[in-house]
Amino acid sequence: MAPVTECVKGVKFQWTPEAKKGFQKIKEQLTIAPILVLPDFSQPFELHSDASKVGIRAVLSQDGKPVAYFSEKLTGSRVHYSTYDIEFYAVVQAVKHWRHYLFHRELILYTDHDSLRHLHSHDKISARHAAWSAYLQQFTFDLKHKAGVSNRVADALSRRVNLLSTMTIQEPGFDSFRDLFDSDTYFSEVMADVRAREKSEFSMVDGFLFRGNQLCVPDCSPCLQIIKELHGEGHVGRDRTFQLVKASYFWPTIWKEVERYVERCRICQVSKGKATKAGLYMPLPVPTQP
Template sequence: MKKRLRLLKEWPTPKHISEVRSFHGLASCYWRFIKYFSTIAAPLTEIVKKSVGFKWESEQENAFNLIKENLISAPLLALPDFTKTFEIECDASGIGIGTVLMQERRPIAFFSEKLIGAALNYPTYEKEMYALVRALETWQHYLWPKEFMIHTDHESLKHLKGQDKLNRRHFKWVEFLETFPYVIKYKQGKENIVADALSRRCTLISTLSAKLLGFEHIKELYANDPDFANVFNAYEKIAFDKFYRHEGYLFRENRLCVPNFSLRELLVRESHAGGLMGHFGVRKTLDILNDHFFWPHMKHDVERICERCITWKHAKSRVLPHGLYTPLPIPTEPWVDVSMDFVLGLPRSKRGHNSIFVVVDRFSKMAHFIPCHKTNDATNIADLFFKDVVRLHGIPRTIISDRDVKFLSYFWKTLWGKLGLP
């Protein structure tokens, strides 16, 4: 090993393009061990192209020496430990991006990429966002199972998510990011604790079932909520007794305060029954909720809902295997079998709508396009369905949707309630 390191250290300065390709090829085999390899090697990468003649200037010399130094002193990469939290750190320069996958600040893997074409003209915040997207694409097999941390100043993510209209590239990036259970860790600033708590909303949105299409309408409920109205209205700009407001949301320490409406029950049910080993007891369900949420008498709500869970009482341990997919029955008459879906992420209309609730008759293919808000939950959607579909066509026999089964359960429950049926 010492002999190989000595040979690498004494590698002569290339005098011909073939010698550059030889060194570049050797170094590229170990790019995973060198932080920001693509950016460092960019001057050498340029001259190995067929369209560029051989030239060796100070820029190439510096890159050559820096790569040798990094190869000789490459850090020892740690093996991933799936019981610990993964961390990602991203950086972007004028010509390249670099990311690091870590645990407890120990590097597990490096990724770097030289920017080419249109990417070279991205503004800084876009390059930072692109670096994050490439990191998640590269290490998604590590990151999807559990919550992980992104070290950033949040400017790029904050800028993109604050736009009213996103172009196709930005929308694709944001949509991809929201499939991951990430938490933002801010590098500096006195608002770190507050901002970190709010950033967990990204995790909540991606891990909760689709019974609630957004959290934005929570802001509108605080002012008249019996549990939080006094604190919310009296202390708009300053913290009081561990409560504070941030961007319209009310927090107690680092937990989101949930007003007294149907979301509380949905959160309890999701925490109790969600995950691979669902139907937890009262204590475990409370622990899950207390990590992210706060409202008075939470334990009473958890006990009440757990007591009504038959699965939890019987503690079933067997899970039947999934059967084969079966075809949908062929409809025989109009508006007896319908399907429904949502078109999200649209620009806000003059009346404030930003989504479309689509209901299609599977027999005639006739469709209703109903304006709605992305914040509508199952109860609101059932109201719209009753007003715009049931009023004209009656109650259907079947409804096909790719929404969560719990969403459909609440939907049907609300629909039957409007008809006066138990």
């Protein structure tokens, strides 16, 4: 694929033997099994991704049958990414490419880089990883390890896990949200509009209320736990914590509660440098001689 893309990237067109060979191989792969099938939105999707120092590639499939293919050649600074970053980047780019298929759909993400499964257990993560992680949390997915190319799309799905299960909240639990929206001061009016099918940015998915891609959280204890888990991944400060929470969740007092939690975070207060006022200006001594 790379020799073909090199011919159409704003340079003088030159059809090389390598490009001709690559183009012929593309045609052969598109006309032999496995042939693409139409997506079935009642079934979960499977996304297999892989990466190398040359580029990234991914396959979106269902029940072992490919729905679509994706590839991207690495350029610029991405060529110098670590193996971990390239594998992570492959997952994020593939999900972005098929986001119109995957919003509010169950998805199994397969990757051959096992350490990606333990991202949320890290004490600190970089700003880049935090941004990628926040984006992925908009989707319903379970991340699984694929042991090399031998473990292909034919792996059977053993369970369906969605965005709600990525958090470790147990009490009162996300399942209770279904019964709390109607009694909530703010969301009860929203629920009435949704049921009346009035034009609204809110929608119902499997009994849960969403604002766009954000899961609505009624006035209950998980609000604090959500902030605690997302802030605790890297203690990234008030504004960044707010962005992480807002990427996947919504409730009317979200900013106020994030601000209050970060102000009271002991680790952040200990790590924060102390700034003191410069004080009054002092006059320079008058010289006694030239």
